[in-house]
Amino acid sequence: MSEIRLDRIHNKYVLIAPERLHRPSLGHHFTKNRSSFTCPFCDGNEALTPKEVFAMRDNEADSPSWKTRVVPNLFKAVQIELEDISKRDGIFESIPGVGAHEILVDSPSHEIDISYLDKESIENWLRTIIIRTDDLKNDKRLTSLSIFKNYGHNAGATQEHPHTQLLALPIIPRxxxxxLERNIKYYHRHGRGIVEDTVYNERIAKTRILDEVGAFVAFCPYASSFPFEVMIAPTKSIASLxxxxxxxxxxxxxxxKKVFEMLKAQLGRFDYNLFFQISPLNINFQTEKYMNNIDKSYTFTLRITPRIYRLGGFEISTEMAINSIIPEECAKLLRGD
Ligand SMILES: [Zn+2]
Known part of the structure; x- marks a missing residue:
C-alpha cells in the first residue's frame, strides 16, 4: 500500500509506493525487436491493460482504432479507493496514498513520439489531458495534478510506447x-503573477524567444536548469490548461510542434522530460489562501527539458543545477540564426 510521508528534515513529502518496484525493468522491455514482446499500449492490445477511463474514439470502449487512450496505471503509485486520513506516530507523519495515477497513451503508434506527431494528434493529446483534468477535479479530495512525460532512458522511462502520466494527489508538493506562497506575495505587490511578469520581460528582452503562436510564446528560460530547456507559456494569465x-x-x-521541430534539428532523437505546471485542482487546507485570486495570479506553463546529461550528487544534494550551455546560445541555435 502506498503512502505519502513527510520528510521533516527537508520539509517535503515523499511518495512511498512499493508497488512500483514491480514495474517492467528498462533492460527487459526496451528492445528493438518488437516481436519479442507484446506492447500493452499498441492498437489491438487493449485487453492487456485495465479497462480504459477515457479514449478519443468513435467506437466501443476497449476495442482497437482510437486516437488517444487513458488507462489506470497498473503499477500505480497511488490508489483512489483509500481513505484520506493522516496518521501520526511520534514525529513521523503520513497520509495514505489517496489519488489517481493514469496513463495517457499519446497515439496508437509505438514508434511515433510526440516530437513526430502531426498538429491534429498533438491537439487530441492536449484535449485528452483537459478532459481528464476536468474529471479528476470532480474528486474534491484531489488538490494537485502532475502531468508529465518521461521519454527515453535518461528521462526515466520504463515503457517504450510514448505515453503521458497524470498523477493526482490530496496534497500540494512542497x-x-x-x-504559490511566493507568487501570491508577488501578485499583491505587482498586480501580476511571477510567470506572467517573466513572460512579459522575456518578450521585451527577445534574445531567448523561439516563437509565438496566438496567445502562446516559447522561450529558453533566463535561468534554464538544462541545456536546450524550453518553456511554453500563455502571454495572458491562464491558470490551467x-x-x-x-x-x-x-x-x-x-x-x-514547432518547438519539437527546432529541438530535433539540433539534437536529433533525444531523451526528455515534459511537464505542465497548473494551478491547484481544488481548495483544501493548504490552498485556500491562494484560490481567491488564482485566475489572475497564476499562469500555467509547459516545460520541455532535454536530458542530455545525467544528474549527479551536486544537483541532488543542493537542488542547484549545473547547465553547461548559455540559454541565449541555445535559443540562437534553435532559431537557426
Ligand atoms: Zn506499443
Missing part, C-alpha cells in the same frame, strides 16, 4: 506550495 479555449488549444499544439 516546491509548488513554496511557489483546462481553462484554454478551443483556439488556444489549436495554437498551443502548433507551437509545441
Amino acid at each position: 516546491n509548488e506550495l513554496v511557489f 483546462n481553462k484554454c479555449t478551443r483556439k488556444d488549444v489549436a495554437d498551443l499544439a502548433l507551437l509545441i
Whole structure:
C-alpha cells in the first residue's frame, strides 16, 4: 500500500509506493525487436491493460482504432479507493496514498513520439489531458495534478510506447506550495503573477524567444536548469490548461510542434522530460489562501527539458543545477540564426 510521508528534515513529502518496484525493468522491455514482446499500449492490445477511463474514439470502449487512450496505471503509485486520513506516530507523519495515477497513451503508434506527431494528434493529446483534468477535479479530495512525460532512458522511462502520466494527489508538493506562497506575495505587490511578469520581460528582452503562436510564446528560460530547456507559456494569465479555449488549444499544439521541430534539428532523437505546471485542482487546507485570486495570479506553463546529461550528487544534494550551455546560445541555435 502506498503512502505519502513527510520528510521533516527537508520539509517535503515523499511518495512511498512499493508497488512500483514491480514495474517492467528498462533492460527487459526496451528492445528493438518488437516481436519479442507484446506492447500493452499498441492498437489491438487493449485487453492487456485495465479497462480504459477515457479514449478519443468513435467506437466501443476497449476495442482497437482510437486516437488517444487513458488507462489506470497498473503499477500505480497511488490508489483512489483509500481513505484520506493522516496518521501520526511520534514525529513521523503520513497520509495514505489517496489519488489517481493514469496513463495517457499519446497515439496508437509505438514508434511515433510526440516530437513526430502531426498538429491534429498533438491537439487530441492536449484535449485528452483537459478532459481528464476536468474529471479528476470532480474528486474534491484531489488538490494537485502532475502531468508529465518521461521519454527515453535518461528521462526515466520504463515503457517504450510514448505515453503521458497524470498523477493526482490530496496534497500540494512542497516546491509548488513554496511557489504559490511566493507568487501570491508577488501578485499583491505587482498586480501580476511571477510567470506572467517573466513572460512579459522575456518578450521585451527577445534574445531567448523561439516563437509565438496566438496567445502562446516559447522561450529558453533566463535561468534554464538544462541545456536546450524550453518553456511554453500563455502571454495572458491562464491558470490551467483546462481553462484554454478551443483556439488556444489549436495554437498551443502548433507551437509545441514547432518547438519539437527546432529541438530535433539540433539534437536529433533525444531523451526528455515534459511537464505542465497548473494551478491547484481544488481548495483544501493548504490552498485556500491562494484560490481567491488564482485566475489572475497564476499562469500555467509547459516545460520541455532535454536530458542530455545525467544528474549527479551536486544537483541532488543542493537542488542547484549545473547547465553547461548559455540559454541565449541555445535559443540562437534553435532559431537557426
Ligand atoms: Zn506499443
